[in-house]
Amino acid sequence: MSQLIFHHYPPSPVAEKVRIAFGMKGLAWQSVEIPRLPPKPLLMPLTGGYRRTPVAQIGADIYGDSQNIFRMLDEETDGPKLVTGLSMALASWSETVMFALALRVVLTNAMDSAPPEFIQDRGSLYFDKGWTEEQMKSDLPAFEAQLQAGFAMLEAHAAQSGTYLFGDAPNQADANLHYLLWFVNGRWEGGPAFLSQFPHLLAIDAKLTAAGYGTESALSGEDALMIAREASPQSPTGIFCYNPQQLAVGDRVVVRQAGDTADPDVTGTLRMLDNTRISLDMHNDEVGHTALHLPVLGYKIKKA
Ligand SMILES: N[C@@H](CCC(=O)N[C@@H](CS)C(=O)NCC(=O)O)C(=O)O
Structure with missing residues (x-):
């Protein structure tokens, strides 16, 4: 596995949930400190506007939401399984x-x-x-x-x-x-x-x-962007679930938080959908081609 990068700030309780999981798995991880309030100029190119904290990164695969990060940790890293x-x-x-x-x-x-x-x-x-x-x-x-x-x-x-x-x-x-x-x-x-x-x-x-929290080392936001730019997404593509919205790989889709919140929408090209995760292909000049992974539960997915 290429290096595990974690974008967060120390007082974030949701990030704390994941940091303690790094300890449960005994993981080494690279820590990028992000601002507590927008703008987050070194994070937005990776997330396409998803603004919540924390975000995890492996190369050009970007994982938003702690729910989704736990799944990724079990799939992509060593140590005891945490999710049932x-x-x-x-x-x-x-x-x-x-x-x-x-x-x-x-x-x-x-x-x-x-x-x-x-x-x-x-x-x-x-x-x-x-x-x-x-x-x-x-x-x-x-x-x-x-x-x-x-x-x-x-x-x-x-x-x-x-x-x-x-x-x-x-x-x-x-x-x-x-x-x-x-x-x-x-x-x-x-x-x-x-x-x-x-x-x-x-x-x-x-x-x-x-x-404890596993083994942490510091990484700059600029270096995290460079790592994404030099990598390409390694995660799967396809539709792997009953698909009530009849979405197809390649469709433009918008993902927003369920509920009436001020979070910005995230728009991308559908890469993968299964019961618990949606993955979007994203492209921008700063990082090139990345894949953003978000959970299904708690998010509203629509064709753009
Ligand atoms: N469902 C999300 C919630 C994340 C969340 O609300 N995090 C807080 C920080 S603890 C946040 O994003 N605050 C706004 C911000 O950091 O910009 C998750 O589990 O990751």
Whole structure:
């Protein structure tokens, strides 16, 4: 395998989910630090406008979304397998339900201290259209109660599950637990007291954190672009699933986040579609031919 490159920034909780997975697999990886807010001029040529963090890269194959990055890690790298059907389903719940609640709690508590442009940007990605600070603050106790309910479900499971959520080895589900705890604990001053109700979850997390993040070395964004330019996509092409939209390889397609968010659309040429991944061929002057891989669940795919 050519080198594993990871585009992220240290405070990103979703990137933390993947960094802890590098530790579970014992991987060596190259770290490119990207900005927390757009513009992201050294990342956009690789992603064709997909702006979320993190993004992984192997040569000219570019993987957006942590869901998809976990699949890639199992397919393209060594180490124990992390993904099962159930871990994927739990990851999806943790990303949609639990992370949305955690974001509301953390960001609403930070509204008087974080830079206003940061709150505005994240509000446009994660909150309901037309949100106001006043409404978010008045809803805060209700969000905390829901977040607590979700952690209580996981705690009841963890009390019986053994060393990790699914037995004696950690997997994707534990990584999805870890990033929620890491975010709530580290970014909300009430987080440690709130989480102290969940000792079994904290015990799992202590083991994950102790195992670390694999072996990291720094890479510049410019060098990551050069690596993409000098490579060509190695991933498969074809249609490998029931195909209700009757898409064909070579069609121009638009992929957008499901939900009413401010994320830009991504447009490319269909390269591969299966049940859980869509791959687009992209071309631009800075990096030449790349393939962008995004998940199917959580994204809306349409012919352009
Ligand atoms: N579903 C995506 C969500 C990614 C996400 O929302 N990441 C946050 C950072 S933790 C983000 O992109 N924030 C906006 C940005 O970095 O520009 C995934 O699992 O990768």
